[in-house]
Amino acid sequence: xxISMYSASVPVFKQMLSALSDVLAxxxxxxxxxxIDPSVFLQSRLxxxxxxxxxxxxxxADFAKSVPSRLAEIEVPxxxxxxxxxxxxxxxxxxxxxxxxxxxxxxIDGKEGLEVVxxxxxxxxxxxxxxxxxxxxxxxQFFFHVTTAYNILRHNGVEIGKLDFMGAR
Amino acid sequence: xxISMYSASVPVFKQMLSALSDVLAxxxxxxxxxxIDPSVFLQSRLxxxxxxxxxxxxxxADFAKSVPSRLAEIEVPxxxxxxxxxxxxxxxxxxxxxxxxxxxxxxIDGKEGLEVVxxxxxxxxxxxxxxxxxxxxxxxQFFFHVTTAYNILRHNGVEIGKLDFMGAR
Numbered sequence: 001x002x003i004s005m006y007s008a009s010v011p012v013f014k015q016m017l018s019a020l021s022d023v024l025a026x027x028x029x030x031x032x033x034x035x036i037d038p039s040v041f042l043q044s045r046l047x048x049x050x051x052x053x054x055x056x057x058x059x060x061a062d063f064a065k066s067v068p069s070r071l072a073e074i075e076v077p078x079x080x081x082x083x084x085x086x087x088x089x090x091x092x093x094x095x096x097x098x099x100x101x102x103x104x105x106x107x108i109d110g111k112e113g114l115e116v117v118x119x120x121x122x123x124x125x126x127x128x129x130x131x132x133x134x135x136x137x138x139x140x141q142f143f144f145h146v147t148t149a150y151n152i153l154r155h156n157g158v159e160i161g162k163l164d165f166m167g168a169r
Numbered sequence: 170x171x172i173s174m175y176s177a178s179v180p181v182f183k184q185m186l187s188a189l190s191d192v193l194a195x196x197x198x199x200x201x202x203x204x205i206d207p208s209v210f211l212q213s214r215l216x217x218x219x220x221x222x223x224x225x226x227x228x229x230a231d232f233a234k235s236v237p238s239r240l241a242e243i244e245v246p247x248x249x250x251x252x253x254x255x256x257x258x259x260x261x262x263x264x265x266x267x268x269x270x271x272x273x274x275x276x277i278d279g280k281e282g283l284e285v286v287x288x289x290x291x292x293x294x295x296x297x298x299x300x301x302x303x304x305x306x307x308x309x310q311f312f313f314h315v316t317t318a319y320n321i322l323r324h325n326g327v328e329i330g331k332l333d334f335m336g337a338r
Contacts, residue, residue: 112172131171
């Protein structure tokens with residue numbers, strides 16, 4: 001076993017998305033048990049100009065699909081961002097995990113030097129190589145959103161802990 | 170440039186700790202400007218049984234020092250956890266970054282198969298190889314605490330954004 005672009009991406013995204021799925025399931029069960037409208041959780045945010053839970057989950061899935069897709073040089077699958085409830089967020093995660101399962105190591109390994117252009121054609125355009133794109137951009141962004149989704153639910157009293165965040169492997 | 174255990178650890182920890190230092194500097198400036206007692210931020214938490222800001226920063230530094238140290242098979246430097254203010258948290262981060270700067274790639278590269286034992290001798294003992302320890306345990310834990318530190322400050326109205334979280338590189 002040797003670290004590679006594949007091993008540092010696909011299995012990590014998969015671990016954390018699976019954990020996020022379980023965290024969301026606990027949140028939904030908590031809402032049912034306490035007779036809380038699930039949309040209260042879905043629309044909750046830590047500050048008025050931060051994204052609510054639904055958007056945090058959407059963006060986490062977006063990084064999990066786009067980072068390996070760009071490294072594999074395949075088109076990034078488009079998602080509609082139309083999720084309205086926990087079931088639809090779970091479907092988005094499930095779809096993303098299925099996509100991750102479809103990548104082979106051969107598609108992603110060796111892409112350290114691939115040129116990745118962020119926000120091409122805009123004033124914020126930025127060029128990174130594949131390794132920096134994964135380690136210094138994609139993973140930090142992804143972890144930001146899975147952690148913030150967890151923190152929103154924790155802040156709202158859902159009984160979850162670090163083990164739920166980390167997930168099983 | 171090829172991905173390696175060193176490149177997936179030391180520079181990532183350094184990027185995020187440097188960003189955390191800047192985030193904390195903005196929080197301290199915000200407290201000064203708004204005449205907020207800094208300890209209000211330092212003791213703030215997202216939920217009563219979550220750790221406050223000070224502890225989140227301490228733990229983030231702990232993972233940044235312990236993960237590379239264990240991979241390098243050197244003793245993990247002990248910190249006292251006695252920080253009482255922003256300046257002392259900044260000193261802890263600075264000390265950790267200096268430690269990170271002291272690692273050579275040769276100390277950490279090739280440690281994918283190293284046996285790492287978490288909580289040895291306890292009922293929660295868990296054995297991981299070096300690669301899983303870094304990718305599936307150390308980095309997720311580290312990112313959890315840097316993100317939660319950011320979220321605590323964001324939740325308290327400090328004017329920081331994603332760029333502050335990500336840091337410059």
